[in-house]
Every structure is written in C-alpha cells, then in structure tokens.
Amino acid sequence: MTDLNPVEKAEAAVRAAETDTAAVQLAMAAMELAKLATQQQAQQPSPQQVCQHDHRKAGRSTGEWIGIACAVCVGGVGIAFASLALAFLGAVGAIVVLVLRDMWREAQRKGR
Template sequence: MSDALDKAEQAVRAAETDTAAVQLAMAAMELAKLATQQQAQAPAQQCQHDHRQARRGTGEWIGIACAVCVGSIGLAFASLALAILGGVAAIVVLVLRDMWQSSRKGH
C-alpha cells in the first residue's frame, strides 16, 4: 500500500504546473499517508462486533483529488468562455450603438 502511495506522490510531484488543484492533490496524499500511519499504529485489539471503517482509503483520496483537478479545469474553461462572451457582447453593443447614431444623423 505504501508503494502505491509513493508512486502516486511521485506522479503528483511530476506535474509541470503548480496550481491549486495540484496543491489539493498533494494535501490529499498527505492525509492518506497520515491515515495509513494511524491505522498501522492502532492497537491490535479484536472486538466481538463489527466496526465500520470511517476513514477513506488511498484510492478514494486519489479519486477525490482527480475530481478536484477536473473540476478546476472545467471552472477555468467556463470562466474563459464567460470572458469571451462578455467581450463579444460589448463589441455587439458598440456596433449597434454606432449604427443607431448613424441612422439618427441621416434623418
């Protein structure tokens, strides 16, 4: 399990850009490491009843980190699209205003 954590951590560190999504992925990896260390240090007592495991596994943390990365990229593209849309709308309004003023001067 530790080998998979090390491989995932190396893959995250190999990313070319240091964005907020990569920082979140690194934080998720650190949380997964802490959870694994705490599980290893827990006393080995066996109860007669079943305990439901409340901690997330390494795969879940990696999945969450990937979802955050994809979501942030989607948010960036949406922001870019809104900026382009705003610029196009401003140009259309300016052209229409100029046409309106030209037609008013002609009368």
C-alpha cells in the same frame, strides 16, 4: 431427586463412594472439573455478543483520496473553461453593443 446437573451428580457419587479412597479421589476430581466447566461457560460471552463485523479505521483509503483529487482537478478545469466562456461572451456582447450604437448614430445623422 430428578434431573440432576453434573455437579450434583458428582457430589452424589462422592457420598456413595466414601469407603473407597480411589473412588473418592476420582469423584472429587470429576466434581472439580464439572465446577470449572460451569464457571468457564458462565464467563464466556455468548455468540450473539461477539462482534462479527470488520473494524476499519476512520480515515480514507488511498483510492478514495485519488478519486477526490481527480474530481477537484476536473472541477477546476470546468470552472476555468466556464470563466473563459463568460469572458468571451462579455467581450462579444460589448462589441455588438458598440457596433449597434454606432449604426444608430449614423442612422440618426442621415435622417436629419
């Protein structure tokens, strides 16, 4: 027999110590402990199977919500200023067109 595992070693010790009751009881206890140890090692997950990363909830944190709210406010103000600028540009364009039209009509009347 070469390279015996702990369970086989304990069983061999029990067979060798059959005459001595205390030695048999001690060997049986060692054999049971070895069996329990091998069973526990088989049941425990390997270190590679253990999940090591942090599980976070799917929701957003308070800081993220504050950042989103600030971005929406800044975007709303930007859209408001852009709308005002377009309205101002439209009014100025209308005034320029009316003035140019009036100047054209006067030039046409004087030319006749």
